[in-house]
Amino acid sequence: MTLTQLEYILAVDEYRHFATAATHCFVTQPTLSMQIQKLEEEMGFKFFDRSRQPVVPTPMGELVLEHARKVLREVKVLEDVIKEKQGLIHGELRLGIIPTLAPYLLPLFLPSFLEKYPELQLKVKEMTTDNLLEAVLKGHLDMALAVTPLQNKGVDEHPLFYEEMVAYVSRKNAAYKKTYVLANDIDVHELWLLEEGHCFRDQMLNLCELQQAHKDLLLFEYEAGSLETLKKMVETNRGITILPELATYDLNAAQQRLLRHFKSPSPMREVSLITSKTFVKQKLLQALKACITDNLPDKIRKNKPRNIIAVGEPG
Template identity: 65%
Template sequence: MTITQLEYIIALDTYRHFSTAAQRCFVTQPTLSMQIQKLEEELGTKLFDRSKQPVIPTETGEEVIQQARVIVHKVKMMHQLIKDKQGVLQGELRIGIIPTLAPYLLPMFLQPFLAKYPDIKIWVKEMTTDILVEKLKAGKIDAGLLVTPLQENAIKEYPLFYEELVAYVSKSNAAFKKTYVLADDIDLKELWLLEEGHCFRSQIINLCELKKQSKDHSRFEYEAGSVETLRKMVEKNNGITILPEMATLDFTSKQLNMVRHFKAPVPVREVSLVTHRDYVKKKLVDVLKAEIIASIPAKIMLNKNKNLVKT
C-alpha cells in the first residue's frame, strides 16, 4: 500500500470517473486503474462498483476511503510543516468564495497576491455557503471567503472586515426621497431579492423582517441570481433592493444618487476567511489573509460590527 494509491482512490471517490480522476492526478487512466486494482488485491476486497455510472464506492470502500483521507491529510501536514519551518511559500491554494463577494473582492487582491507570491498557485471557484462548508469539511478546498458567523464547530473563522449594507432605490420608490432609510421604509411589494441558497438573501430577509410580512399582495415575484442583476432590475424596472457596500465602489454619480444609507447603527455583514479546524496550509493561508486585508479600502476597514445582520 502506498500514499499514491490512497491518493488515487480519494480522487476516484471525489470525481466518480476514472478519466477525470486520472487527469486530476496527472497520470494516464490505465495507470490509475491498475494501481487501484493492485490496492484492492492487497486488501482482498473491491473498493469501487465499476458497474455503476458514475463509479461509486462499495460499502467497504467508503470506510477505506475515509481512512485514506485521514492518512493523506496527515502526510500533507508533515510536508507542510517542513516547508513552514524552511520559510518556503509555494504550493496551491484551493479557495471557495460566495457569489456576492467574488466580483468585488477578487479583483482587489488577486493580481497583487499572484505578483507577490509567484510560487503559489490559486484555484478559485464561486459556490454558495452550504456547498463551500461541505467542501471544506471534505478537504476539497483549503479555505473559503464568505459571510459569518457560521456556527460550525469544524470551521475556524478569521474575520477580515465588516461591509455596510445599503439600499439601492429607484426614483419612483418612496424611500428615494429620504436621506437615510429604516428597514420599515422598505416596501415588500417593490423589493428585489436573490434566489434561495444565497446567505445574502437570508440577511435581507432578517434585516427587513420579511418573514412577518405576506407575499400575497405581490403581483410579480422574481428571484435574481446575482447582485448585479438586482442592481439592474432597480435601474430598469424601478423598485428597491439591498446591496453590499463593495458593489457600489465603482458606481457612477448617477448610480450613487440612488444609494441610500441606513440610519445608524448601520447594518453590516461580517466577511471572513474560513478554514477547516485541521487545515494544513497555515503559512499560505496567513499570507492570503494579510494580502486581502491590505487590499480593502480604508473606509470599509473602519466599519464596526455594532449592527451585525444574521445570515
Template identity: 55%
Template structure:
C-alpha cells in the same frame, strides 16, 4: 502502498465515478482503476463496491479512506514545513468565493498577493456557500471566502471584516426622498432579489422579514445571480435593491446619489475566511488572510459587528 494510490482512492470516494475521479487526478481511467486494484490486492480487502452505481466504499473501505486522508494531510504539512524552513512560500492555494463577494473583493487583493508570493499558484472559483463548505470537507479547496457565521461542525472561521448592507433606491421610489431607511419601509413588491441559493438573498429576506409578508407582484418573478443586474434594473425601473458596501467602491457619483443607509443599528454581513479545522497550508492561509486585510478600505475595517444579519 503509495501516496498516488491514496490520492486515487480519496478522489474516487469524492466523485464516486471512475472517469470523473481520473479526470480530477489527470490520469486515464484504466490507470486509476489499475492502481486502486493493486492497493486492494496489497491490503487484501475490497475498498469500493463496483457493483453499485455510483460506486460506493465498503465498510472497511470507509476506514481505509479516512486514514488515507489523514496521511495525505500530514504529507502536505511536511512539505509545507520544509518549504518554510527554506524560507520560501510555495505551493497551490485553491480558494472558493461566493459570487456576491468575488467581483468586489478579489480585485482589491489578488494581484498584490500573486506578485508578493510569485511561487504560489492561486486557483479561485466562484461557488455558493453550500458548495464551498462541501468542497472544504472533501478537500477539493483549501479555503473559502464567504459570509458567516456558519456554525458548521469541522469548519473554522476567521472573521475578516463587517460590511454594511445598503439600500439602492430608484428616483421613482418613495424611499428616495428619505436620508435613512428602516427595514419596514421597504415594500416587498418593489424589491429586486437575487435568485434562490445566494446567502445574500437570505440575509435580505431576514432583514426585511419578507417571509412574513406577501410576495405577490411582478418583481418577485424576476431573479438573477448578479447584484450588478439588480442595480441596473433599479436604474431603469421603479424599485429598490440591497447591495453590499464593497459594491459601492467604484460607483460613479450619479449612482451614489441613489444609495440610502439604514438607520442604526446598521445591518451588516460578516465576511470570513473559512478552512477545515484540521487544515494544512497554514502559512499560505495566513498569507492570504494578511493580504485580504491589508487591501480592505479603512472605513470597512472600522465597521462593528453589532447587528449581523443571519444567513
C-alpha cells in the same frame, strides 16, 4: 498500499467513473485501473461495483475510502507543517469565495498578492456558502472568503472587515424621497432578491424582518445570483434591493443618487477568511489577511463590528 493508490480510489469515488478519475489524476485509465486492481488483490476484496454505472463503492470499499481520506488529509497536514517551519510561502493555495464578494473584493487585492508571492500558485473558485463550507471541511479548499458568523464548529473564522448594507432604490419607489431609510420603509412587494442558497439573500430577509409566510409576497427572485442584474432591475423598474458596501464603489454619479443609507446604526455584514480546524499554514493565512486589509477602501477599514445582520434563515 501506496498513497498514489489511495488517491486513485478517492478519485474514482468522487467522479464515479474510471476514465474521468484517470483524467483528473493525469494518468491513463489502464494505469489507474491496474493500480486499483493491485490494491484490491492485496486487500482481498473489491472496492467498487463495476457492474453499475456510475460505479459505486462496495460496503468494504466505503470503509477503506473513509480511512483513505483521513490518511491523505494527515499527509497534507504534515507537508504543510514542514513548509510552515521552513517559512515558505509557495506551492498551491486553493481559495474559495462567495459570489457577492468575488467581483468587488478580488480585483482589490489579487494583483498585489500575486506580485508579492510569485512562487505561490493561486486557484480561486466561486461558490455559495454551503458549498464553500463543505469544500473546506473536506480539504478541497485551503481557505474561503465568506460572510460570518457561520456557527459551524468544524471551521475557524478569521474576521477581515465589516461592510455596510445599503438600499438601492428606484426613483419610482417611495423610499427614494427619504434621506435615510428604515427596514420597515421597504415594501416587500417591490424587493428584488437573489436566489436561495446565497447568504446575502438571507441577510436581506433578516434585515427586512420578513417571516417565512411572507416570502410569497416578494416581487422577484433572480436565479443567477448576480447583484449586477438586481441593480439593473431597480434602475429600470419600480423596485428596491440591498447592496453590500463594496458593490457600491464602482457606481457612476447617476447610480450613486439611487443609494440610501439606513438610519444609524447601519446594518453590517462581517467578512472573514475561514479555514478548517486542522489548517496549519499560519504564515500564508497572515499574508493573505494583511494583503486584503491593506487594499481595502479606507472607509471599510474603519467600519466597526456592530449591528451585524445574521447570515442564517430569518424566522
